Amino acid sequence: xxxxxxxxxxxxxxxxxxxxxxxxxxxxxxxxxxxxxxxxxxxxxxxxxxxxxxxxxxxxxxxxxxxxxxxxxxxxxxxxxxxxxxxxxxxxxxxxxxxxxxxxxxxxxxxxxxxxxxxxxxxxxxxxxxxxxxxxxxxxxxxxxxxxxxxxxxxxxxxxxxxxxxxxxxxxxxxxxxxxxxxxxxxxxxxxxxxxxxxxxxxxxxxxxxxxxxxxxxxxxxxxxxxxxxxxxxxxxxxxxxxxxxxxxxxxxxxxxxxxxxxxxxxxxxxxxxxxxxxxxxxxxxxxxxxxxxxxxxxxxxxxxxxxxxxxxxxxxxxxxxxxxxxxxxxxxxxxxxxxxxxxxxxxxxxxxxxxxxxxxxxxxxxxxxxxxxxxxxxxx
Numbered sequence: 001x002x003x004x005x006x007x008x009x010x011x012x013x014x015x016x017x018x019x020x021x022x023x024x025x026x027x028x029x030x031x032x033x034x035x036x037x038x039x040x041x042x043x044x045x046x047x048x049x050x051x052x053x054x055x056x057x058x059x060x061x062x063x064x065x066x067x068x069x070x071x072x073x074x075x076x077x078x079x080x081x082x083x084x085x086x087x088x089x090x091x092x093x094x095x096x097x098x099x100x101x102x103x104x105x106x107x108x109x110x111x112x113x114x115x116x117x118x119x120x121x122x123x124x125x126x127x128x129x130x131x132x133x134x135x136x137x138x139x140x141x142x143x144x145x146x147x148x149x150x151x152x153x154x155x156x157x158x159x160x161x162x163x164x165x166x167x168x169x170x171x172x173x174x175x176x177x178x179x180x181x182x183x184x185x186x187x188x189x190x191x192x193x194x195x196x197x198x199x200x201x202x203x204x205x206x207x208x209x210x211x212x213x214x215x216x217x218x219x220x221x222x223x224x225x226x227x228x229x230x231x232x233x234x235x236x237x238x239x240x241x242x243x244x245x246x247x248x249x250x251x252x253x254x255x256x257x258x259x260x261x262x263x264x265x266x267x268x269x270x271x272x273x274x275x276x277x278x279x280x281x282x283x284x285x286x287x288x289x290x291x292x293x294x295x296x297x298x299x300x301x302x303x304x305x306x307x308x309x310x311x312x313x314x315x316x317x318x319x320x321x322x323x324x325x326x327x328x329x330x331x332x333x334x335x336x337x338x339x340x341x342x343x344x345x346x347x348x349x350x351x352x353x354x355x356x357x358x359x360x361x362x363x364x365x366x367x368x369x370x371x372x373x374x375x376x377x378x379x380x381x
Contacts, residue, residue, distance in 0.1 A: 012069065015068075015069055018366070018367045019065075019068065019366070019367065020296060020300065020363055020366045022296060023293065023296040023300075023362070023363065024363070026292055026293045026296070027061075027064075027344070027356070027359060028061075029289055030286070030290070030293070030343070030344045030345060031057040031061070031344050033274075033286060033289075033345055034057070034270075034344050034345035034346070035053050035054045036050075036251075037270055037274055038050040038053050038266060038270075038347055040251060040254070040273065040277060041265050041266045041270065043252075044252055049266050049347045052347070053347055053352070056349050056352045056353065057344065057352060057356075060352050060353045060355075060356030060357070061356060063353065063356060063357060064356040064357065064359050064360035064363065065360065065363075067357055067360025067361060067363075068360045068361075068363035068364040068367060069364070069367075070364060071364075071368055071371065072306065072308060072309055072364070072365075072368050072371050072373055075308075075312070075364070076133070076308055076373055078126075079126040079127055079129065079130035080127055080130065082122075082123045082126050082127075083120075083124065083126060083127035083152070085123070086116060086119045086120045086122075086123035086124075086156070087120070087123075087155065087156060087159075089114065089116035089119065089120075090116045090117065090120060090156055090159045090160065091159065092107050092116070093105060093107045093115075093116050093159075093163070094159055094163070097163075104163050105163045105165055113349075113350075114350050115348075115350040117156075117160045117165060117168045117172070118168075118350040118354040119350065119354055120160070120172065121168075121171065121172055121319050121358075122316065122319070122354050122357055124152060124153065124156065124172060124175065124176055124179075124315075125175065125179060125311070125315030126312065127152050128149055128152060128153075128176060128179040128180065128183075128311065128315065129179065129307070129309075129315060130308060131149065131152070132149075132179070132183040132307060132311055133306065133307040133308035133311070135183075137184060140183055140185060140186075141184075141185055141186035141188070141189050146189070149179075149180050152176070153172070153173060153176035153177070153180075156172060157169050157172050157173050157176075160172060165339065166338050166339075167338030167339045167340040168339075168340070170326075171319065171322050171323070171340060174322055175315060175318050175319045175322065178314070178315065178318040179311055179314070179318070182310075182311060182314050182315075183307075233337055234333045234337065236263075236272075237262065237269055237272045237331045237332070237333065238332070240272045240273070240275065240276040241272055241275040241276065241283075241331070241332065243255070243276055244276040244277065244278065244279040244282075244283075245279050245280070246280050246281060247278070247280075247282075248275070248276065248277045248278040248279030248281070248282055249276060249277055249279075250277060251277055251278075252277070253277060254273055254277045255276075266346070266347040267341055267346045267347050267348060268327065268337070268339055268340070268341060268346065269331055270341075270342055270346050270347075271286075271327060271328055271342050271345070272331045274286060274345075275331075287324075287328070293320070294320065294321050297313055297314075297316070297320070298314070298317060300313055300362055300365055300369065301313035301314045301317065301365070303366070303369045304365050305369065305371065305372050306371055306372055308373055309365040309368065309369065309371065310365075312361055312362075312365060313361070313362050313365045316358035316359070316362055317362070319358065320355065320359075322340075323340060323342065323343045323355075327342040327346070328342070343355045344356075
């Protein structure tokens with residue numbers, strides 16, 4: 001019988017001492033920046049966004065610390081059930097979900113409104129990490145090692161695309177692909193797959209997208225072609241970022257936000273408000289904090305002895321990094337507007353909780369980095 005070896009403190013105080021407190025501090029800084037920016041967007045009022053953001057961050061922060069205390073064997077045991085629940089919620093959103101702005105992405109469960117696609121991002125990382133932990137290394141690039149991950153990624157991706165939510169679909173597929181790559185996929189599979197993916201992407205752009213989604217992508221290259229329609233958000237965002245200059249106009253002094261020129265300023269375009277009020281310096285500071293968070297997560301991943309913890313950590317880090325990359329690129333006009341929030345700064349409850357839950361797993365991986373769960377359990381046990 002395989003033995004689960006784990007050299008970590010067993011008591012709660014010992015585990016708390018083992019937390020990566022530098023990462024915790026960086027997360028608090030980002031959360032505080034989010035509260036401040038939403039206070040500004042709310043015209044100097046805690047309502048309707050800043051106080052809700054602060055409460056959600058506090059709840060998510062406590063949940064993050066609780067999640068970090070659980071050992072890897074617990075998370076391995078619930079990986080597939082968590083994925084199954086997330087998939088059921090996605091199906092529920094398809095059948096019974098609430099429609100907002102033409103998209104059926106939310107599921108009302110009593111007083112709580114969830115966005116199941118955000119939960120699926122973490123659940124997918126979980127399931128893939130468990131699958132590859134159990135899978136013998138020599139089978140990663142074989143047919144059996146490819147079909148199961150393809151199904152785990154493809155089924156929720158199709159459900160999310162149908163909502164429709166192109167941004168989350170792309171982010172989910174990219175995260176899943178990153179985990180598959182990090183699991184040790186052979187370049188003999190990667191290169192032909194990349195060529196096939198490129199050809200499929202061209203075909204999907206031509207025939208698989210809705211007209212408005214295709215228009216958003218084309219507008220990215222020439223927003224002036226439709227300044228009052230599809231190009232409006234990008235143009236207003238560029239005006240706000242440019243007007244901020246090097247040091248910005250000052251807190252709550254941004255004209256684009258205060259005069260309501262910029263749509264979705266509390267969610268997708270909040271980095272634009274930050275750039276207008278704090279300029280290039282403010283934007284650089286927050287991006288530096290994000291970079292330090294990612295550097296910490298990569299360092300934790302490389303210190304983990306088990307495949308499950310390494311892939312879980314890198315999968316969550318990939319999701320987080322893509323959030324930042326896509327959102328910042330979107331508001332700068334170098335990527336299409338696809339509705340991806342800036343993590344822990346944009347307003348949004350499910351995203352906040354999902355991100356902090358993911359970092360709970362990362363903090364737990366740091367505490368239990370010397371754990372070595374046995375292979376050959378679950379699907380291959």
